[in-house]
Amino acid sequence: MKKFRLYFEEQNRGPLTQLWQQFQRQHAAVFGLVMFAFFLLLTLFAPLITPHNPYVQNPDLLLLAPSWSDQGLVQYPFGTDDLGRDLMSRLMKGATYTFGIALVTVMGALLMGLALGAMAGMSKGVKSSIFNHVLDLALTIPSLLLAIIIVAVLGPGLWNTTWAIMLALLPQFVHGIRNAIQDTLKQDFVAAYRLDGASNWQVLRYAVLPNIWEHITVMATMALSTAILDIAALGFLGLGAQAPTSEWGVMIADALDLIYLAPWAIALPGILVFAAVLSVNLVGDGLRTAMKKRREN
Amino acid sequence: MMLHYFLRRAFLIGFVFVALTVLAFSLSYLFPGEVLNNISGLTDIQPEQRQQLIQYYALDQSLLQQYIAYVNRILDGEWGLSFSSQQPVLSEIIAVFPATLELASYALILSFVLGIPLGLFAAVKADSVFGKLISAVTLVAYSIPIFWWALLLIMLFSLTLGVLPTAGRISVLFDIPTTTGFMLPDIWLSDIDYKSEASQDAFRHLLLPAIVLATYPTTVMIRFTRDSMLAVLEQSYIKTARAKGLSRFEVLYHHGLRNALLPVIRQIGLQFSTLITLAMITEVIFSWPGIGQWLLDSIYQRNYPAIQGGLLVVSCLVIVVNMLTEILHTLFNPLARKA
Numbered sequence: 001m002k003k004f005r006l007y008f009e010e011q012n013r014g015p016l017t018q019l020w021q022q023f024q025r026q027h028a029a030v031f032g033l034v035m036f037a038f039f040l041l042l043t044l045f046a047p048l049i050t051p052h053n054p055y056v057q058n059p060d061l062l063l064l065a066p067s068w069s070d071q072g073l074v075q076y077p078f079g080t081d082d083l084g085r086d087l088m089s090r091l092m093k094g095a096t097y098t099f100g101i102a103l104v105t106v107m108g109a110l111l112m113g114l115a116l117g118a119m120a121g122m123s124k125g126v127k128s129s130i131f132n133h134v135l136d137l138a139l140t141i142p143s144l145l146l147a148i149i150i151v152a153v154l155g156p157g158l159w160n161t162t163w164a165i166m167l168a169l170l171p172q173f174v175h176g177i178r179n180a181i182q183d184t185l186k187q188d189f190v191a192a193y194r195l196d197g198a199s200n201w202q203v204l205r206y207a208v209l210p211n212i213w214e215h216i217t218v219m220a221t222m223a224l225s226t227a228i229l230d231i232a233a234l235g236f237l238g239l240g241a242q243a244p245t246s247e248w249g250v251m252i253a254d255a256l257d258l259i260y261l262a263p264w265a266i267a268l269p270g271i272l273v274f275a276a277v278l279s280v281n282l283v284g285d286g287l288r289t290a291m292k293k294r295r296e297n
Numbered sequence: 298m299m300l301h302y303f304l305r306r307a308f309l310i311g312f313v314f315v316a317l318t319v320l321a322f323s324l325s326y327l328f329p330g331e332v333l334n335n336i337s338g339l340t341d342i343q344p345e346q347r348q349q350l351i352q353y354y355a356l357d358q359s360l361l362q363q364y365i366a367y368v369n370r371i372l373d374g375e376w377g378l379s380f381s382s383q384q385p386v387l388s389e390i391i392a393v394f395p396a397t398l399e400l401a402s403y404a405l406i407l408s409f410v411l412g413i414p415l416g417l418f419a420a421v422k423a424d425s426v427f428g429k430l431i432s433a434v435t436l437v438a439y440s441i442p443i444f445w446w447a448l449l450l451i452m453l454f455s456l457t458l459g460v461l462p463t464a465g466r467i468s469v470l471f472d473i474p475t476t477t478g479f480m481l482p483d484i485w486l487s488d489i490d491y492k493s494e495a496s497q498d499a500f501r502h503l504l505l506p507a508i509v510l511a512t513y514p515t516t517v518m519i520r521f522t523r524d525s526m527l528a529v530l531e532q533s534y535i536k537t538a539r540a541k542g543l544s545r546f547e548v549l550y551h552h553g554l555r556n557a558l559l560p561v562i563r564q565i566g567l568q569f570s571t572l573i574t575l576a577m578i579t580e581v582i583f584s585w586p587g588i589g590q591w592l593l594d595s596i597y598q599r600n601y602p603a604i605q606g607g608l609l610v611v612s613c614l615v616i617v618v619n620m621l622t623e624i625l626h627t628l629f630n631p632l633a634r635k636a
Contacts, residue, residue: 028433134316144574145592145611152596152604153327229442233578236444237593252445263452270445278440285436 015294019214022290029286035279042092043100050089051075054246058084066264078268082258087265090246091272097247098235099276101162102227109166110220113173120174121181121208122200135175143168144230151239158247161240165230169223176219180212187211214291221284225277232273248273302627310620317612321605322367328601332356336367338378338386338602371609377602381595386606390588394610395478396466397587401576403507405565408514413561416522420557421549423527432523435516443575447509447582454505464584467499506583514572521564526557559630566622570615 013021024030064080065071066087072079078087120131138146143165150164184190185208193207234240235249243250248269255265325335333342336354351357355366370376376386419431455463466480467473473483473495480503484496529535530553538552577589584590588607595603 139570143570144577145608148592148596149324149604149608152599152601153324153329155329225440232442233444237578237581239593239596249442249444252448256448259448259452259456266445266448266452270442270448273442273445274440277442278437281436281440 018294018297019287019290022293023286026286026289028282029289032279032282032286035275036283039095039099039276039279040103042095043103046092046096050086050092052086052089054085054089054093055244056085060084063258063262079262079264081255081262081265087268090251091248091268094246094248094251094269094272095276097158097241097245098228098231098249098273101158102165102224102231105162105166105169105227105231106220106224108162109169109173109223110216112166113170113177114216116170117174117177118181118204120178121185122204135171135178138171139175143226144233147230147234148239151234156239156242158241158245161231161234165227165234168230169227173219173223177212177216180215181208184208184211214287218284218288218291221280221287225280225284228273228277228280303624306620306624310616313616314613317609317616318368318371319364321609322364324601324605324608328604329599330601335601335605336377338380338383340380340383376606379595379603380600381598381603386602389591389603390606390610392478393586393588393591396480396585397573397576397580397589399479399481400503400506400510400579400585400587401572403503404510404576405514405572407507407511408518411511412515412518413522413558416519417526417549417554417557419519420523420526420530423523431519435519438512438516439520441512443509443513444578444582446512447505447579450505450509451582461505462502463505466502466585467495468502471495471498506579506585509583510572510576510579513575514568517564517568518561522557522561525560526553529553529557532556559626562622562629563626566619566626569618569622573611573615 023033058080061073061076061080061084063082064073064076064084066079067074067077076086076088078091080086081090120128120135123131146168147161147164150167151160154160154163181204185203190203190207193203198207231240231247232249232252235245235247236253237249238253241247241250243254251269252266255262255269258265325332328335333347333350333354333356334340336356337350339350342350355363358366374387376390378384379386379389382389415431419428422428451463454461462468471491471494473480473489474487476483476486480499481496484492484499489495535548535552538548543551573589576587577592579585580587580589581593588611592604592607592611594600595607
């Protein structure tokens with residue numbers, strides 16, 4: 001990558017390549033992408049690479065200190081919890097729950113939001129007005145409160161939380177996608193395309209969607225950080241994943257009784273949640289900046 | 298023009314309230330257990346009472362009539378009984394609600410006082426070390442899970458250093474008569490002779506929860522103020538103001554700040570629902586006797602009438618704050634009035 005641009009060069013590359021060029025100029029964003037990839041790999045391969053079984057209890061090794069202290073063992077890098085389960089394996093498996101399920105929720109909310117947002121964006125008049133009002137209502141109920149009510153109806157549990165968070169994320173997706181579609185519909189090239197005789201579906205498919213997918217990606221990263229935080233928070237409150245599951249929020253809640261004895265058992269899962277959210281936010285910020293710069297060029 | 302705008306808003310708020318009560322009403326049917334128990338809050342109903350109650354709650358009539366009866370009861374302040382205590386839900390909410398409002402408003406004030414100047418500074422000195430440092434710190438603070446952040450602060454200030462208390466609004470040694478439900482005003486209004494000690498103690502209890510709760514809104518405020526200020530500084534009227542020979546301060550204050558803060562007003566309304574969500578988690582961790590802790594306790598106890606009431610109150614609060622900020626935004630911004 002050249003550091004200075006001495007001569008004016010014509011940029012004839014595709015939009016994706018241009019976006020990537022702007023993205024990789026930001027070191028923080030690339031760092032975030034690497035972390036994101038790390039968490040993604042951990043999510044996919046955690047069951048294969050955990051050094052111990054995350055659920056097997058070992059009564060001989062209760063509350064083993066991490067390996068950097070004198071009492072620790074090198075086979076158990078982060079020590080064990082109060083039931084003798086290997087903390088490192090539990091943390092790795094936890095990525096599947098906190099990070100993986102957050103990804104699934106965001107995907108689900110995105111697909112539903114795309115369908116509803118497209119319907120709302122393409123409709124006009126009374127229908128879209130009613131839709132707006134319903135959305136305004138849904139946006140005013142705090143996402144965690146909505147999740148809590150859904151959990152109260154369905155009962156606690158990881159899968160119910162998934163549905164709850166998906167529904168709680170939905171309104172902002174629909175709102176954002178609808179606004180993006182309506183902004184694009186005002187553009188001249190859409191009018192030209194319509195004059196060529198394009199149907200509503202063709203306008204959406206060939207003129208609108210290619211122009212808003214970047215916007216959707218940025219929205220999805222923001223939703224992903226919310227989803228990770230909400231899953232961990234619900235787990236911590238005892239409303240999401242339940243006790244033996246090694247979800248990071250649940251692990252923090254479990255270790256609360258040991259706050260004096262084993263502070264690292266609270267610190268480590270928290271650091272992972274934090275790192276996961278940070279990586280997502282870094283990528284999202286980087287994407288947004290890259291998008292802005294690409295449009296300016 | 299303005300009248301038309303207010304009428305539209307009034308219509309919208311009416312619609313939202315109707316939809317909200319429909320949702321709360323339908324919860325009686327959605328929650329597990331019998332509808333009569335869920336709607337009245339009575340845990341054990343005698344057979345002879347049953348017919349009378351069914352008539353009272355209009356359960357033998359159509360759903361629409363049941364709903365109308367429900368709205369009438371809500372307006373009359375009859376919100377049913379709490380399963381766990383068999384006390385009226387509304388009086389329990391009135392007892393816990395001010396604590397949440399107090400915590401949330403201090404956090405909001407803190408986020409204004411810190412967030413707006415820091416955001417402006419980060420925008421004006423965008424390329425300096427400080428500007429970049431502020432942006433980096435906000436990104437980090439934006440990503441911290443709030444419950445973990447609270448635990449870290451408790452571990453540092455309460456367990457290791459032992460300087461701040463971990464739970465409650467005030468030490469149990471002090472007996473403060475409730476007048477407003479807000480702790481600090483209550484202390485100042487009361488006629489006790491240990492006012493300064495009590496307010497000092499209440500302040501020490503308030504410090505950690507307020508800091509924890511203020512973290513997220515402050516970072517949002519900084520980021521938003523910075524982005525909005527950067528956008529304003531690129532406008533041509535700023536160049537015009539410079540060209541006229543105005544000083545840097547005058548340009549920033551009269552031309553920059555006023556325009557940059559307009560979207561910030563709107564952002565407060567949008568972020569308020571997140572703030573309430575975070576307040577609920579903060580309350581649980583610090584045993585702050587507010588509506589968040591009360592609601593979560595209700596969930597653990599499957600206390601359905603309480604959940605229903607809590608939903609109504611919290612959502613109404615969020616809607617009202619949303620509306621107020623939007624109206625403020627319109628009053629301050631002549632451009633928004635046209636649309």
